[in-house]
Amino acid sequence: MGVTYMLTILGVTMITVFTYFIMSGRLSSFTALTIIPLIFAIIGGFITSVDEMMLDGVKLVATSAVFLLFALLFFGIMIDAGMFDPLIKKILKTVKGDPLKVAIGTAVLTLLVALDGDGTTTFIIVISSMLPLYKRLNMNPLVLATISMLAFSVVCGVTPWGGPGIRALSVLGLNQTDFFVPLIPTLIGGSIWVIFVSFILGKMERKRLGVIDLKESAATHDESLEEVAFGHDESIKRPQLIWINLILTIIVMAVLISGLVQPAILFLIAAVVAMLINYPTLAQQKDRIKDHGGNALLVLLVVFAGGAFTGILSGTKMVDSIASNLVSIIPDSWGAFFPIIVGLVSIPFTFVMSNDAFYFGVVPIFASTAQAYGIEPIEIVRTVVLTQSAHFLLPLVPATILLTGMLKLNIAEYVRFTLKWSVLTCIVLISLAWLTGAIMTG
Incomplete structure (x- = not known):
């Protein structure tokens, strides 16, 4: 019993220190995930076996890292080739001067572009595409920020190549x-919820502003919108291949859902095929890899370092000790509802913590605790990713900083306006997952 409590104290302290350094910005995620658990493992007397623990953790995440690398490359190529461009143009032309249509168009556009899985890329495309129209109609930029954030959080959380998953x-x-x-x-229902x-929000803006006639200087306006939406570099676009890419x-999505091929191998093949179709020359392929390689490398560094972190957390039995103590303080009658409890607790957790701190440090404890109640860890994972809309309220999230910066919004004003819709979205997604059986209760 004494050893269990000591390991619990050591583990909780390690996670707290790790979270502090991540949240304060004193260490990068990659550095903190490597150095801090290493120090605590040495303090705990595991110096002779810590390298094996870290290696076991790295091996555990290797397949996921391969999957992530090629999924990001595949969707990056699809965006580069312009697969979504006709849809974006259609949305821009359809919404015209109606704030209601503009708001719905923002949701649809973000839901599709968010398949890339990268918040920075998604917000750059969506805000650049829609902001001129919002300005022309004098619409509230907070509406643009809220809709795009909610739509991205749904897709980013649920898709397996998104950061949380x-x-x-x-x-x-x-x-x-x-x-x-x-x-x-849940993804389908969540998308419908975001459109709702x-x-x-669009109806509120229509009531405030009315429908505005944009026929005047429409050609110039459409041209300017397309310019900011798609940029000047047309050399990488492949409009003649849009149907092949689609x-x-x-x-690829059908095979992923069917489970016929391992996801990592599926996206490896898909990325290679997409590259050969759209960019057949060696020089073109090098340019595309170079363009997407920087972001992918940063993510992979964090994933591998996170594997080392988890290897220490598991190998030292810290996670088991914390979980056993957590089980002891939860009433037995609540055990069957543990996934729902985790989902609700994750709303404030994901708001105040970085994704690295939460998913690498806290989620393994939740998963281990769930097993004591006969609940599969994968149900816990499905639950915790549904609270990303709360996370994107956090001013320390780079994508949130970009979003508010591009719209020149005060972060406090953004949080006040978006908080209600963010929390409601978390609750709706958790409810949808429970009703459709993605997460179970006793």
Whole structure:
């Protein structure tokens, strides 16, 4: 019993110190995930075996890292080739001067672009595309910020190549297809919810502003919108291949859902095929890899370091000790509802913590605790990723800083306006996952 409590204290202290250094910005995620657990493992007397623990953790996340690398490359190529461009142009032309249509168009555009899985890329495309229209109609930029954030949080959280999912799945060694397929109804329902929220906000803006006639100087306006939406570099666009790229994407998603091929190998093949179709020369391929390689490398560094962190957390039995003590303080009658409890607790957790701190440090404890109640760890992963809309309120999130910066918003004003819709979105997604069986209760 004494050893268990000592390991619990050591583990909780390690996670607290790790969280502090991450949240304060004193250490990068990559550095903190490596150095801090190493120091605590040495303090705990595990100096002779800590390298093996870290290596076991790295091996655990290797498959997920491969999957992430090639999924990001595949969707990056699809965006580079312009697969979404006709849809963006159609949305811009359809919404015209109606604030309600503009708000719904923002939601639809973000839901599709968010398949890239990168918040920075998504917000750059969406804000650049829609902001001129919002300014022209005198619409509230907070509406643009709220809709785009909610839409991205739904797609980013539920898709297995999004940041939250890949972190949790990699450190627990779980399968991407097993995670994603049961959440597809939640993804669809969540997308409908975001469109509904955009309808409400758009209707409020229509009531305030009315419908504005944009026929005057429309050609110039459309041209300026397309310029900021798609940029000046047309050399990498492949409009003649749009249908081939679309069919390839549909096939890849169908195979992913079917589980016929391991996700990592599926996206390896998909990325290579997409590259050969769109950029057949060696020089073109090098340019595309160079363009996407920087972001992918940063993510992979964090994933591998997170594996080392989790290897120490598991190898030293810290996670088991924390979980056993957590079980002892939760009433037995609450055990069957543990996934729901985790979901609700995750709302404030993800708001005040970085994704690295939460998914690498806290989620393994939740997963280990759940097993004591006969609940599979993958259900916990499906639950915790549904609270990303709370996380994107955090002023320390780079994508949030970019979003508010591009719109020149005061962060306090942004949080006040978005908080209600953010919390409601978390609750709706958790409810949808429970109703569709993605997360179970006794």
